[in-house]
Amino acid sequence: MKISILIPTIAQEHQIADCLNSVVAQLKNRTDVELIILSGKYEFCISKLNNEQIRIFNHPNKSVLDLRAIGLHLAYGKYVAITEDHCMVNNNWISNIESFLDQNIKSNIIGGNIYNGSQESTWDRANFWMTFNNFLATSKTKSFSPCIANLAIRKNPIVSQHFDAGEFEEYLAQKSKIKKGDNIDNPVFHIQSHGTYKTVVKHFHNGKACVGLIRNKFKGIKFLFKIVKIFILPFWLVFQITGNILLARKDNRLKLLPDTLVILILIISHTIGELAGLLFGAGESPYQLD
Structure with missing residues (x-):
């Protein structure tokens, strides 16, 4: 094969x-x-x-x-x-x-x-x-x-x-x-459409699952470094996403003000999810992803 x-x-x-x-x-x-x-x-x-x-x-x-x-x-x-x-x-x-x-x-x-x-x-x-x-x-x-x-x-x-x-x-x-x-x-x-509430929740679960499933790898100083990285994450995502949006707008529609505000909400939701995953584990979050 x-x-x-x-x-x-x-x-x-x-x-x-x-x-x-x-x-x-x-x-x-x-x-x-x-x-x-x-x-x-x-x-x-x-x-x-x-x-x-x-x-x-x-x-x-x-x-x-x-x-x-x-x-x-x-x-x-x-x-x-x-x-x-x-x-x-x-x-x-x-x-x-x-x-x-x-x-x-x-x-x-x-x-x-x-x-x-x-x-x-x-x-x-x-x-x-x-x-x-x-x-x-x-x-x-x-x-x-x-x-x-x-x-x-x-x-x-x-x-x-x-x-x-x-x-x-x-x-x-x-x-x-x-x-x-x-x-x-x-x-x-x-092709994916979740609506308002489910979109926010999905990004929380994504962050929580991604970090929570490998939580045991962060011990001692690695745990502290991961905490710092999670708090830096929103700023990095804003920089990365904004840069790629400016380069790719002609290929994908974007309404600058409403879309940017919603992206910020999703960044915050994902970041909170990563922090929850690090502190409490993945829980049921992996089963909420599709």
Whole structure:
């Protein structure tokens, strides 16, 4: 098997139909590509999808972070590509990943651009800018942590180590900066709308889960340094997001005043979540992420 596609989800089948269809359409005439769907809440039925290249694993009461870690070790492919269940991949997504990794044998991790498919609501735009500002087509960042919504890895040597929930994401964030050249022109379209209250809460849970799951790594002086970093985080995010917004406005809509105010609210919510995760652990926050 050459390529494994991972889609972890806690949604129902009909809710992720667009995502699945955009991937399944690219499996035709390919016997060396598999799609792995990992469901942590609702039971998926493989007969409905009717494709031998699709493997479905139902893991009740597992978060998307758990499912992603499980999927990495279930994948048979030489290359493993990952997206989120609310994203639609472009028509050549799989072949673009394959071509780049075949031709660039020293690249173990590659990313791709993210386009906002939910631009009508202020909260949806702010959610996108907060999460994906660093992964836009016009981002000038020279190197950065790859984005889990559009990611591909060379399975070995990365998956030679064991990952628990949240550890793969931490590995990406801390240990595997990718160069600008490895962020290829291979976009996915992010389509997500939570509304006002849920958007704020989701960013709190995101911060709490990300730090809470690796809380045991911060002991002694590392704990104090992490506290300082959390309090610095809002200022850094404002600087980073503002810079990338100014560079990328032509590709994604932005209403400067309302969107900026909402982004500040989400930054504060995420920061409070990280502090709560450090002090009290992840709790149920991982299970609130999609």
